[in-house]
Amino acid sequence: MTDPDPDRTAGRPDDRAGPVSAWHRLAADAVLLDGFHALKHAVRFGAEVRVALTADRGAALALADELAGDVREELAALLTEVSHDTYASLVPRPHPTAVAALAVRPSRAGNLERLAHSPRTAPVVVLDNPRNLGNAGAVIRLAAGFGATGVVTTGTLDPWHPTVVRGGAGLHFATAVERTAVGELPPGPVFALDPEGEDIRSLKLPDDALLAFGSERSGLSPELRARADHLVALPMRPQVSSYNLATSVAMTLFHWSAAGGAPHAS
Template identity: 75%
Template structure:
């Protein structure tokens, strides 16, 4: 990375404008922090308060402080807000290069996976999709794939994921092209998940918030499974369901740091 600590703010703004349409917006300190931790390529990062951002890094993420020190360019607040209208309270944003789709698909399709893939079947809520990606990254899932029209790299999804798209493989695919492995689809009429052991190569599928599993996904499923739920409670939030299923998978594994 080239040092852009304020010596050329106009050059940094020009670089931003040239890259904005083809790059991933990282909105705020925490998104940038996570992206850097997971080796995202970040060609430009802007802030209106460089000392405050570096102080925050010193307090919360000293492991990325040197990278931020090298990367950050300070620009006037009005210039930054013209580029990022919904500026995060930490007063910084960056642009990152989206990971290779081919590399992501290779990771998702690897036959000897050590962690499940999460499938969101035709999701509709951008914030929910981001929350699921954040959960999946935290549990060390191999990746998150979506079917349907929602773009899992939409800026609102990336914002909800806090930059953790770079910690796992995130792509959109057709149901016919799901990664290999036994498909466990969450359904209220399925077998109670507490009686099952989820294998590491499981494909965990969750229906949309509005209409549940699509017919195509239901047909593709090897197992229908349900989460424990009190009678007369109709459903859980999507991210809650994903978190419960991933916790059930992880509970059968020995404790210790994940790679």
């Protein structure tokens, strides 16, 4: 007998034990996609999603109909409905959309190859020893939106930490995201943001630039400053101490894009 509603197949009670068991088996090594939008973006940009669960399949697919028609069928095939208690037991903090998924992290070798590829047609954003997980996620989301080649962090913060991925709304899969030492940064001229630098409005940022940003508290590290080819300052009113990190990245990427580095469809 033909199922009258194929979209409900993955949500049948007798199909739930497999995905939940898979979740427990995969969770330690997989990337947590927290919420509908993270899953939508990950699927849209080619992530290998291993398991996807929701406490309200109908609501999730309604969101897909409204916001993600291009990947609606893929989402319908992936999503398995579970009870809200089961869903809540699997994630650190339930998302309002009651959707969560696990995906395979892109290979480090592949990301490093993308970052080092020459000629680059868009800059790499470098976060020098960032501290705030949410800010790092916001920067990755910005970089993906502007079509940057990737985001590289130095220091101890893991750019694939679940809180960073949550802040990035799954857009880690739309750009190359890795952590390296300063001495292992991709090739290209380094334009480092610093209050003592040259006003960015007088500069044209090249497509192959590394755009480097220090932490809000301590600024650029000595190692990154020594690696910099140019120090660049954002316009700022006197007596205002600093901009938020994500705001600084947004202003700099906009300045680059305004000179012709506009986003383009892949």
